[in-house]
Amino acid sequence: MTEPPPESETLSPQLAPGDGFPVPTPGRPVLELRDVSRTFGSQPPVHALREVNLLVYPGDWIAIVGPSGSGKSTLLNILGCLDRPTAGTYLIDGTDVAGLSESERTAARARSIGFVFQAFHLLGHRTALENVMLAEMYAGGDRAGRRERALAALERVGMAHRRDFLPTRLSGGEQQRVAIARALLGSPRLLLCDEPTGNLDSTSTESLMLLFDALARQGLTLVVVTHDEGVAAHAQRVVRIVDGRLGEVTE
Amino acid sequence: MTPERRPEPRLSLRDLLSEAGAGLMARPARVALTVLGTVIGVAALVATLGLSKTAGSQIVGRFSTVAATDVVVTPVPGALGGSRAASVIPWDAEARLRRLNGVAAAGTLSEVDVRGALVRSVPINDPLGQTEVQLPVRAASAGLWAAVRAKLTAGRFPDRGHSARASRTVVLGRNAARRLGIRSLDQQPAIFIGDRLYPVIGLLGSVERQPSLLGSLTIPNGTARREFGLAAPASVQIETDIGAVDVVVRQAPRALSPDAPELLRVSAPPDPETLRAGVESDLNALFLLLGAVSLLVGALGIANVTLVSVLERVGEIGLRRALGAARRHIAAQFLVESGVMGLLGGIIGTALGVLVVVAVSAGRTWTPVLDPWVPLVAPLVGGLIGLLSGTYPALRAAALEPVEALRAGT
Numbered sequence: 001m002t003e004p005p006p007e008s009e010t011l012s013p014q015l016a017p018g019d020g021f022p023v024p025t026p027g028r029p030v031l032e033l034r035d036v037s038r039t040f041g042s043q044p045p046v047h048a049l050r051e052v053n054l055l056v057y058p059g060d061w062i063a064i065v066g067p068s069g070s071g072k073s074t075l076l077n078i079l080g081c082l083d084r085p086t087a088g089t090y091l092i093d094g095t096d097v098a099g100l101s102e103s104e105r106t107a108a109r110a111r112s113i114g115f116v117f118q119a120f121h122l123l124g125h126r127t128a129l130e131n132v133m134l135a136e137m138y139a140g141g142d143r144a145g146r147r148e149r150a151l152a153a154l155e156r157v158g159m160a161h162r163r164d165f166l167p168t169r170l171s172g173g174e175q176q177r178v179a180i181a182r183a184l185l186g187s188p189r190l191l192l193c194d195e196p197t198g199n200l201d202s203t204s205t206e207s208l209m210l211l212f213d214a215l216a217r218q219g220l221t222l223v224v225v226t227h228d229e230g231v232a233a234h235a236q237r238v239v240r241i242v243d244g245r246l247g248e249v250t251e
Numbered sequence: 252m253t254p255e256r257r258p259e260p261r262l263s264l265r266d267l268l269s270e271a272g273a274g275l276m277a278r279p280a281r282v283a284l285t286v287l288g289t290v291i292g293v294a295a296l297v298a299t300l301g302l303s304k305t306a307g308s309q310i311v312g313r314f315s316t317v318a319a320t321d322v323v324v325t326p327v328p329g330a331l332g333g334s335r336a337a338s339v340i341p342w343d344a345e346a347r348l349r350r351l352n353g354v355a356a357a358g359t360l361s362e363v364d365v366r367g368a369l370v371r372s373v374p375i376n377d378p379l380g381q382t383e384v385q386l387p388v389r390a391a392s393a394g395l396w397a398a399v400r401a402k403l404t405a406g407r408f409p410d411r412g413h414s415a416r417a418s419r420t421v422v423l424g425r426n427a428a429r430r431l432g433i434r435s436l437d438q439q440p441a442i443f444i445g446d447r448l449y450p451v452i453g454l455l456g457s458v459e460r461q462p463s464l465l466g467s468l469t470i471p472n473g474t475a476r477r478e479f480g481l482a483a484p485a486s487v488q489i490e491t492d493i494g495a496v497d498v499v500v501r502q503a504p505r506a507l508s509p510d511a512p513e514l515l516r517v518s519a520p521p522d523p524e525t526l527r528a529g530v531e532s533d534l535n536a537l538f539l540l541l542g543a544v545s546l547l548v549g550a551l552g553i554a555n556v557t558l559v560s561v562l563e564r565v566g567e568i569g570l571r572r573a574l575g576a577a578r579r580h581i582a583a584q585f586l587v588e589s590g591v592m593g594l595l596g597g598i599i600g601t602a603l604g605v606l607v608v609v610a611v612s613a614g615r616t617w618t619p620v621l622d623p624w625v626p627l628v629a630p631l632v633g634g635l636i637g638l639l640s641g642t643y644p645a646l647r648a649a650a651l652e653p654v655e656a657l658r659a660g661t
Contacts, residue, residue: 073658080573082573083654102577110574111575115573115574135574137266
């Protein structure tokens with residue numbers, strides 16, 4: 001077993017060795033975008049991102065805001081190694097992702113990045129616990145103890161009492177918490193959230209923000225794409241994206 | 252990043268199987284219906300193979316004694332020069348063979364080269380009708396008639412004396428007699444072979460071996476030697492006692508040609524196993540086709556359902572890719588799902604097929620017979636069909652881009 005258990009004490013990136021990337025020195029960015037552009041080859045070409053520069057440091061809690069069609073999702077996909085920039089370089093812990101093969105990028109996804117989606121993407125026929133355990137399946141983690149680690153992750157988001165529930169019997173907020181527990185399971189370097197509150201009511205949204213704040217205090221790096229200004233208000237940094245160009249709003 | 256620590260996405264076999272199992276368990280009714288086609292196909296195959304084997308075993312019990320006692324000896328063609336080969340079978344073949352245990356009857360049979368001579372019957376002299384015909388002429392020893400189980404409708408067979416005297420007598424086969432317009436021996440008919448007159452002494456009604464005798468004229472050996480210069484008998488027909496085929500097959504060449512038995516070829520009846528296989532293949536063809544068609548339908552069903560399942564689970568595929576599943580993991584999962592469906596259908600179908608064999612056998616008081624490999628291989632056939640039909644959907648699933656999959660699926 002190479003992964004430390006996902007407990008809060010070991011969550012800080014500096015203390016999570018053996019996940020395929022060099023342990024970053026303090027102060028070194030977790031993510032670095034240098035003049036990243038992404039153009040879609042339609043007629044006429046769509047410039048979803050234009051020469052974007054972004055530095056994300058360990059423990060950052062960043063909100064990326066912007067109107068629809070501004071390139072938020074494209075940026076998120078590139079950050080999550082789900083898509084590749086057409087120009088510029090993208091470094092995770094100093095490693096150029098463009099230089100990795102597809103399977104290496106897949107592995108990087110499995111080990112370094114936890115995803116939270118607007119639509120939750122929980123498997124409907126599996127219990128909350130099984131959904132969380134899914135996260136370790138492709139990361140090569142030890143099968144033994146997976147259940148315990150998943151339970152610990154559920155506990156961290158306050159969902160341990162719902163572990164045997166099917167997603168259909170959970171509220172939207174509860175489903176999103178299960179999805180966050182799943183994203184936390186591999187002790188990721190970074191939690192990438194795509195409109196995590198898009199399907200939630202205001203009460204659930206508020207309680208989810210408290211969870212994000214708590215996770216950030218524990219040292220987790222959070223990048224949240226949202227167009228909810230209330231969500232952005234919780235973030236330490238807000239980055240606004242308009243027409244594919246990025247501008248820092250607050251520090 | 253150090254090269255030796257490059258992480259590769261992994262998925263343990265156990266996880267793969269449990270994920271595929273969970274994927275199937277989520278939709279049990281659909282899986283059951285999908286598997287039905289394979290069940291029917293495999294059941295049809297197993298039942299066909301089993302029933303034909305069972306029926307074949309019954310048929311062997313009633314195996315015809317005619318076929319089981321039929322031995323024919325001929326010279327190996329072209330083994331030596333023409334003259335030598337022609338003399339391998341001696342004229343006294345019949346007498347030599349009768350001394351062997353297990354020989355019930357034996358006689359020589361040869362084609363006679365009449366050098367194009369035409370045959371006509373005597374009384375008819377009709378200038379318009381076709382009175383001269385070309386008919387094959389054969390020479391037989393006296394014992395042949397018993398060896399082919401010939402039956403006469405009129406007259407008698409020539410005996411050894413006819414051959415010794417080289418008397419011009421002929422036995423007409425049924426069909427040859429019809430062509431010559433001879434229906435009975437009441438008027439003591441005779442025929443011309445070329446320009447020589449041969450009285451007809453027998454009309455052949457039926458034979459159980461060498462059916463070509465029915466269409467030919469048969470003269471005694473001695474006659475053929477003197478009139479047409481027959482050099483040596485061309486073949487020997489033997490009827491053995493029941494069960495004596497093996498002995499006769501071994502001994503006949505040595506009795507006929509002690510100095511060079513290898514120059515003789517013995518054709519014996521097919522052994523019961525071969526015969527059974529022949530019976531089975533006739534019986535099987537239709538039902539095997541039926542089974543193959545149901546298997547094809549079953550495969551299409553699995554392919555269809557797996558494809559629908561892939562399209563339904565686009566979101567799940569995107570999620571798994573985001574969680575770090577490589578394309579091959581996605582493909583493997585859907586392949587295992589379709590393979591398991593096929594295997595399941597194969598197992599159930601095999602069980603049903605065996606039940607059908609046993610039930611039918613019980614109904615007809617037969618002994619059910621089944622090759623042991625059938626119930627072992629049949630489920631694998633089902634699994635293979637599942638894998639094959641899952642290939643295309645699995646490749647479709649693996650080809651999905653995670654970004655689009657996540658966006659499309661909910």
